[in-house]
Amino acid sequence: MISLSQIVSYTICPRLCYFRIKFGEKNFTESHAVREIYLSLRRGFDLEWARKRAMTINENFDLDVFNSAASKFVFSDLLHDFKPIDWDVTIKSDRLDVVAVIDEIVEFRKKTYPVLVSLKAPKEGVWFRDLMKIAVLSVISDYKSGLIYYAYSGELRKVDSNISLRRKALKLIERVKMIKNGFVPERRECRYCNFCSFVNECKMKPSTFASKFL
Numbered sequence: 001m002i003s004l005s006q007i008v009s010y011t012i013c014p015r016l017c018y019f020r021i022k023f024g025e026k027n028f029t030e031s032h033a034v035r036e037i038y039l040s041l042r043r044g045f046d047l048e049w050a051r052k053r054a055m056t057i058n059e060n061f062d063l064d065v066f067n068s069a070a071s072k073f074v075f076s077d078l079l080h081d082f083k084p085i086d087w088d089v090t091i092k093s094d095r096l097d098v099v100a101v102i103d104e105i106v107e108f109r110k111k112t113y114p115v116l117v118s119l120k121a122p123k124e125g126v127w128f129r130d131l132m133k134i135a136v137l138s139v140i141s142d143y144k145s146g147l148i149y150y151a152y153s154g155e156l157r158k159v160d161s162n163i164s165l166r167r168k169a170l171k172l173i174e175r176v177k178m179i180k181n182g183f184v185p186e187r188r189e190c191r192y193c194n195f196c197s198f199v200n201e202c203k204m205k206p207s208t209f210a211s212k213f214l
């Protein structure tokens, strides 16, 4: 199965997706930290518990990264209007061979929504990667809308899926499957290269011919 996080990696850099499929995630990032903080605070625990959770789950836990995320995290009062139904929920599609972990499922005005936690909000709407997360959820589950919680500003933004987004989600899924089947994408120099934990492997690794289609 391919995972939602691998699909999201593709939207940052197809090669990053290749390395994460092959080696997994090397570093403990602020994204990992905010997820644990969100899950802990929503269940009535404190930051100390979030830190213990993060240390227990992530073998590459980094206290500086956790503290940096914790100093920016905003727990919005807005969240009290959304009734928690479940946390850390795994959804699988055997038909498409995709698995996703939803941070929280909430109820609002008698409808249920998946919530995914992200870091800093764009000026308007949501980042492309967050849009694609909800689009992928919409093709592997019955959820046609989802919420992104931007943890560094405490904003909750809604995404409604539609046929065009579902097409884009399927295209992404197909490309990640091609990578899983052995294609190595070309290097895509981008801002993320400055933080990428695979920068050394990336310089050494040639592309496959078919990678120009990815």
Ligand code: SF4
Binding pocket: 013, 014, 015, 016, 019, 187, 188, 189, 190, 192, 193, 196, 197, 198, 199, 202, 203
């Ligand atoms: S170093 Fe840059 S091009 Fe290579 S995998 Fe990382 S982000 Fe992609």
